[in-house]
Amino acid sequence: MVIKLINTLLTVVAGVGAALVLYWILNKLAELLPGRWEDRLKPFFYILPAVGAICLYVLYPGIQTIVYSFANDQSTQFVGLQNYSKLLSSNGFQQTLLTTLVWIIVAPLAAVLIGLFVATLVDRLSPRGEKTAKTIIFFPLAISAVGAGTLWRLVYAYAPPGQPQIGIQNAIVTALGFDPVAWLSIRTFYLNTLLLIVMFLWLQVGFSMVLLSSAIKGVPTDTVEAGRVDGASERQIFRRIVIPQIMPTVVTVYVTVLIGVMKLFDVVYVMTNGNFQTNVLATEFFNQLFTNFNNGYAAAIVVILMIAIIPVMIF
Amino acid sequence: MTSTIQPAGTAATEPRLNRFSRTRRPAATDQLKPAHWSVKLAVIVVCFLWIVPAFGALVTSFRNESDANSTGWWTVLNPANWGGFTLSNYGDAITKAGLGQAFINSLAIALPATFIPILIAAFAAYAFTFMQFPLRDTMFVVIVSLLIVPNFVAMVPLLKVYGNIGIGGTFLSVWLFHIGFGMSLAIYLFRNYMATLPREVIESAKIDGASHYATFYRLILPMSTPVLASFAIFQFLWVWNDLLVALVFIGPGENAPMTVAVKNNLIGQQGQGWNIVAAGGILTMIVPIIVFLALQRFFVRGLTAGSVKG
Numbered sequence: 109m110v111i112k113l114i115n116t117l118l119t120v121v122a123g124v125g126a127a128l129v130l131y132w133i134l135n136k137l138a139e140l141l142p143g144r145w146e147d148r149l150k151p152f153f154y155i156l157p158a159v160g161a162i163c164l165y166v167l168y169p170g171i172q173t174i175v176y177s178f179a180n181d182q183s184t185q186f187v188g189l190q191n192y193s194k195l196l197s198s199n200g201f202q203q204t205l206l207t208t209l210v211w212i213i214v215a216p217l218a219a220v221l222i223g224l225f226v227a228t229l230v231d232r233l234s235p236r237g238e239k240t241a242k243t244i245i246f247f248p249l250a251i252s253a254v255g256a257g258t259l260w261r262l263v264y265a266y267a268p269p270g271q272p273q274i275g276i277q278n279a280i281v282t283a284l285g286f287d288p289v290a291w292l293s294i295r296t297f298y299l300n301t302l303l304l305i306v307m308f309l310w311l312q313v314g315f316s317m318v319l320l321s322s323a324i325k326g327v328p329t330d331t332v333e334a335g336r337v338d339g340a341s342e343r344q345i346f347r348r349i350v351i352p353q354i355m356p357t358v359v360t361v362y363v364t365v366l367i368g369v370m371k372l373f374d375v376v377y378v379m380t381n382g383n384f385q386t387n388v389l390a391t392e393f394f395n396q397l398f399t400n401f402n403n404g405y406a407a408a409i410v411v412i413l414m415i416a417i418i419p420v421m422i423f
Numbered sequence: 424m425t426s427t428i429q430p431a432g433t434a435a436t437e438p439r440l441n442r443f444s445r446t447r448r449p450a451a452t453d454q455l456k457p458a459h460w461s462v463k464l465a466v467i468v469v470c471f472l473w474i475v476p477a478f479g480a481l482v483t484s485f486r487n488e489s490d491a492n493s494t495g496w497w498t499v500l501n502p503a504n505w506g507g508f509t510l511s512n513y514g515d516a517i518t519k520a521g522l523g524q525a526f527i528n529s530l531a532i533a534l535p536a537t538f539i540p541i542l543i544a545a546f547a548a549y550a551f552t553f554m555q556f557p558l559r560d561t562m563f564v565v566i567v568s569l570l571i572v573p574n575f576v577a578m579v580p581l582l583k584v585y586g587n588i589g590i591g592g593t594f595l596s597v598w599l600f601h602i603g604f605g606m607s608l609a610i611y612l613f614r615n616y617m618a619t620l621p622r623e624v625i626e627s628a629k630i631d632g633a634s635h636y637a638t639f640y641r642l643i644l645p646m647s648t649p650v651l652a653s654f655a656i657f658q659f660l661w662v663w664n665d666l667l668v669a670l671v672f673i674g675p676g677e678n679a680p681m682t683v684a685v686k687n688n689l690i691g692q693q694g695q696g697w698n699i700v701a702a703g704g705i706l707t708m709i710v711p712i713i714v715f716l717a718l719q720r721f722f723v724r725g726l727t728a729g730s731v732k733g
Contacts, residue, residue, distance in 0.1 A: 116531040119598075123539035131546055135636045150635060151556035158547035158606050159562070161540075165603020166569050169577035176579055183583070229466050232458040237466070243719075244470045248477075250715035250722075251708045252664030254682040257690060258704025259476040262483060262496065262697065272494055274697060276479060279495050310473065318723060371573035374666040378686060393575055394667070397582075407579050414576065421571055 130157060170414075177407035181400075191408040204387045210298045211372065211388060215305050215312075216365040220358060222309060223316025228346070230317075231324055242321070246314035253311065253374035260307045260379065266290040295385040304386060308375050312368070316361045323357035324350060363420060370417055389413050483701035484512055491698035512702035516689070520699065522706050524677065525684035529710075531594055532669070532680050533662040536601035537655050543602075544609030544654075545647065549639045551610065552617040553625055563614065570607045577604075578671050585672065596672045601665075605658050616650035617643060653721045660711050660722075681707045 134153040138146050176183045177191055195201045226245060230238045248256060265275030269287050273279040278288040292300045327350050335345045351358075373390035376382055382391040389409055397406040482496040490507040498504050517523040550556070551563050581600065585591040620643065628638045644651075666682040673679060675687045689695050689703045715722060 112527050112531050116527075116534055119531075119535045119594075120538045123535055123598075124542055127539065127542045131542075131636070135634075139634075148556070151550040151554040151559075154550035154554070154635075155547040155562075157543045158610060159566075161543065161603045161606050162566060162569060165577055165581070165600060166572060166607070169580040170572065172580035173576055183579075226466075226469055229462055229469070232462050233466060234458070237458075237463075241466050241470055243716075245473050246719075247712065247715060248473070250660055250711040252666065252682050252711070254664075254666055254685050254690070255704045255707040255711075256476075258685065258700050258707075259480040261690070262479045262701065263476050265697075274492070274495055276475065276495065276497065279497070310476065367571050371575070373575075374682075377666065378690060390573075390575065390667070394670070397579065397671070403579050403583075410573075410576050410579070413573060417571065417573070421568055 127157070173407045173410050176403055177411045179404055179407075181402040181404050183403045183407075187404065191404040192412075195405060195408055195412075200387075201392065203385055204389060204392045207298065207301055207385060208370070208388045210301050211305065211369045212366065214302065215308055215369045216362050218305065218309055219312050219316045219365045220320075220362050222313050223320050223361065224358070226313065226317045227321035227324055231321060242314075242317065245317055248311045249314045251311075254378050256307060256311055257375075257378035260310075264291040264303060264379075266292075292380050292386075293384045298385070300380065300384050301386050304375055304379055307379065308369075308372070311375070312365060316365065319357055319361050320354065323354040327353045367417065367420055370413065370420075480701040480704055483697055484705050485509065486698050487511075488696045488698055491701075492696055512696075512698045513706065515699050516703040516706055520688040520695075520703055521679075521684055522681065522688075522703055525679055525681045526706070528594075528678055528684075529663055529680040529682075532597050532601075532673075533659050535594075535598050536605070536662045537659040539598070540602045540605045540609050540658070541651055541655060544606055545613055545644060545651065546639065547606075548610050548613030548617055549635075549643055551614045553638075553643075554635070563610075566607050567611050570611060574600075574604050574668065575671075582671065592673055592676070592678060594673075594678065597668055600668055600672060601658070601662050605654075605661075608657070609654050612650055612654050613647060616647055620646055649721065652718070656714060656718050656721050660714060663711055 131154070134156070135150070138150040138153050141149060178186055178188060180187050226241075230241045233241065261275075263275055263277050265273070266278055266288055267273050267275075269282075273282055273288055275291075277291060282288050291303055294300050331349050331353070332345055335349045340348065371390055372388060373394065376386055376388050376391045377394065380386040382388070382395060387395075389412070393406050393409045393413075396402045396409060479496045482499055483491050485508045486496065486499070487507040487509045490504070494504075517526075551559060577600070581596075582591070585596050590596045624642060624646075625638060628642055633641070663680075664682065665680075666686065669680050669683045670686075673683065675683055679687070685700075685703045685707055689700045
């Protein structure tokens with residue numbers, strides 16, 4: 109263990125050192141060139157390692173994935189559009205798409221609305237109260253979905269009727285006289301997916317709150333005062349004066365959460381592993397890659413996801 | 424200004440603040456009276472909802488096995504049930520569930536993946552900000568738009584490549600992956616920050632005969648420390664909390680980081696006591712929470728760009 113730790117520190121030092129040496133050499137190389145060429149080529153030398161890393165790790169594999177999506181499970185032979193047609197016609201994958209759609213419809217909207225609600229509330233507190241409340245709501249953003257999973261399993265845990273309930277949600281339900289519910293396996297109305305979205309919101313609302321809160325603070329006082337002088341109620345001021353002025357931030361937050369939801373993996377993987385109709389695109393991708401060892405399907409799922417993300421990206 | 428009914432702590436500073444920022448609204452200055460009780464109540468309810476899951480796990484992680492698996496954690500709210508607290512869950516999670524090893528692995532993955540890209544991206548950002556070359560803006564736009572490309576786009580081909588060159592399952596494979604996928608965010612953040620630095624400083628360095636290399640190394644890099652810190656924190660938390668990349672390229676075993684170990688050795692195993700699972704969960708969170716609380720203000724800066732990161 110100690111050796112691993114020492115190796116880690118050595119890697120950091122060696123990696124940063126190597127980068128410095130690399131740039132020093134690149135810089136010297138550029139200086140060897142005759143005057144005009146030095147100025148012309150130096151910028152490219154400076155961006156070369158970074159752009160190289162992006163090409164090697166994002167662009168090249170991205171294009172390769174598109175190619176693989178037209179090939180068989182071992183990527184040894186081209187099969188045309190077969191991966192896509194088989195995927196899109198299978199019931200399981202259609203269900204996965206529907207569940208992903210539930211996430212896309214519910215989660216970003218809820219994140220914006222709850223974030224806006226909380227941001228408006230804390231804005232009215234004293235500075236100290238505001239800071240405390242913000243820290244509490246913000247802190248889940250720093251932790252992993254795996255960590256959050258260990259927390260939320262204690263919320264949704266289920267034990268058969270008659271046994272003591274460990275999960276607080278079932279404890280409340282049984283205390284009210286109902287039978288306990290196996291929350292995460294109820295697929296009616298996507299209840300389990302909605303409960304996963306609740307957990308996602310617990311992790312995510314801090315983000316929308318912080319951005320929306322700073323937008324609300326940026327609204328000029330004059331406009332709010334003017335509304336007040338004209339006799340507008342607090343609600344009217346909020347809807348007619350504050351909301352239009354923070355609209356750009358609202359859109360940013362919405363799009364950001366939307367993209368996050370589209371490629372969401374760990375919340376679902378940790379809590380249900382995609383069972384009980386909670387499967388989304390990213391967990392299905394992982395299953396195809398590691399359970400079915402089907403590179404073709406996995407690549408096709410990625411391409412479908414990319415096609416879905418591109419309109420958002422252009423926007 | 425009716426500062427007399429302001430809370431004592433803020434009364435002194437607020438009139439001064441107001442004089443300088445008439446159009447901007449500092450916190451609570453337009454609030455002439457303390458917040459309505461309903462607002463306070465609503466905030467308390469929200470905060471309560473946010474704390475309950477974390478509090479429940481924290482309590483459970485200190486309970487002994489029979490208590491944790493037979494009664495809900497809220498029973499400890501009754502002091503009569505305070506007998507069964509123990510620290511042994513953490514010991515078990517570290518030794519039996521292998522989280523001690525995994526903790527070192529997480530550090531071994533996250534530290535190089537955090538620090539190595541910084542210099543590389545900073546050089547590129549310098550070129551994008553202060554140097555002229557053809558296609559500069561186009562390339563920058565492409566790099567920024569690659570920010571939202573989900574990282575599993577690259578996984579199928581890279582798994583093959585890693586298998587062929589024989590570095591599958593090593594730390595190197597994840598370092599390279601995180602460096603590649605952290606680059607867009609780093610260049611984006613750094614360039615935006617460097618563009619706000621005063622041009623005069625760079626101009627005068629040029630007049631004094633400083634080369635680009637010297638200007639970068641002596642001036643721009645030290646002046647950019649805040650944004651370098653923002654990126655470092657963001658990238659560190661991102662890599663530390665990552666599950667997918669570690670699962671795909673490392674998987675369970677002796678090199679597995681915290682997230683994979685907790686998922687596979689604790690959550691995924693039938694019959695692991697709630698107490699140990701909770702302790703393991705808390706252990707994964709300690710480092711991110713400390714980093715976050717200590718460096719919160721740097722964290723917020725990287726947030727907008729960082730949260731779309733693939």
